[in-house]
Amino acid sequence: xxxxxxxxxxxxxxxxxxxxxxxxxxxxxxxxxxxxxxxxxxxxxxxxxxxxxxxxxxxxxxxxxxxxxxxxxxxxxxxxxxxxxxxxxxxxxxxxxxxxxxxxxxxxxxxxxxxxxxxxxxxxxxxxxxxxxxxxxxxxxxxxxxxxx
Amino acid sequence: xxxxxxxxxxxxxxxxxxxxxxxxxxxxxxxxxxxxxxxxxxxxxxxxxxxxxxxxxxxxxxxxxxxxxxxxxxxxxxxxxxxxxxxxxxxxxxxxxxxxxxxxxxxxxxxxxxxxxxxxxxxxx
Numbered sequence: 001x002x003x004x005x006x007x008x009x010x011x012x013x014x015x016x017x018x019x020x021x022x023x024x025x026x027x028x029x030x031x032x033x034x035x036x037x038x039x040x041x042x043x044x045x046x047x048x049x050x051x052x053x054x055x056x057x058x059x060x061x062x063x064x065x066x067x068x069x070x071x072x073x074x075x076x077x078x079x080x081x082x083x084x085x086x087x088x089x090x091x092x093x094x095x096x097x098x099x100x101x102x103x104x105x106x107x108x109x110x111x112x113x114x115x116x117x118x119x120x121x122x123x124x125x126x127x128x129x130x131x132x133x134x135x136x137x138x139x140x141x142x143x144x145x146x147x148x149x
Numbered sequence: 150x151x152x153x154x155x156x157x158x159x160x161x162x163x164x165x166x167x168x169x170x171x172x173x174x175x176x177x178x179x180x181x182x183x184x185x186x187x188x189x190x191x192x193x194x195x196x197x198x199x200x201x202x203x204x205x206x207x208x209x210x211x212x213x214x215x216x217x218x219x220x221x222x223x224x225x226x227x228x229x230x231x232x233x234x235x236x237x238x239x240x241x242x243x244x245x246x247x248x249x250x251x252x253x254x255x256x257x258x259x260x261x262x263x264x265x266x267x268x269x270x271x272x273x274x
Contacts, residue, residue: 021180022187025157049153050200058154059217060196064189086188090221 008079011072036077037108055099066135069107070119077109089137101125115144186228195265198251202237214272226262
């Protein structure tokens with residue numbers, strides 16, 4: 001098949017057999033998607049606790065979920081898979097995640113250039129109007145030739 | 150004492166005599182794309198290194214609780230399937246806020262695979 005006849009990128013199909021590797025360890029799964037966004041779910045697990053005194057999730061698992069949700073959002077907006085690498089990712093922790101609750105990560109791609117894609121997103125644990133984290137980041141396509149002046 | 154999440158990632162102290170140097174051995178459960186560590190696992194290691202460094206600094210300065218405000222991770226090189234080291238360093242420990250940096254590397258400490266800057270709120274004991 002030529003690229004023109006391939007079906008457009010479908011994040012649900014892409015991870016239909018579950019997420020492998022590090023995402024599998026965290027039990028990440030698909031939640032929803034739109035033209036330029038993807039939502040993943042991170043179920044609460046005692047093994048993900050970063051603050052044993054309060055039972056609060058570590059921030060690393062939320063970082064992993066947001067990296068993956070925004071990554072899938074890039075391919076969804078683009079309509080196809082393209083290899084890329086995370087250049088940077090910033091997270092603001094607005095409040096601690098509630099112990100016992102599943103965290104939903106909403107990743108959005110709002111701009112794609114020849115070699116860079118720009119993403120943002122939020123994570124919440126039930127109420128999207130009360131987010132627990134805000135993220136912003138960039139990815140670099142690894143199949144693009146270096147830009148020349 | 151490292152939290153359960155550090156245990157899940159397989160993170161240990163690399164050297165009993167060096168309380169701020171962390172080691173994360175290679176594992177299939179840390180991979181993103183085939184052959185490369187997931188950026189989230191590297192970020193998790195960097196956050197743990199920052200927290201360990203801050204706890205050490207805080208213990209010598211009266212103690213207290215720490216709460217993360219934000220983290221920015223820069224990825225410089227792909228992390229391969231080999232042991233990863235990380236060390237945190239407290240840039241400034243103030244009365245209410247701490248600024249911490251952390252770096253992760255594999256073969257050569259001068260060739261980091263990722264680095265992070267973090268801000269923490271300090272709740273003094």
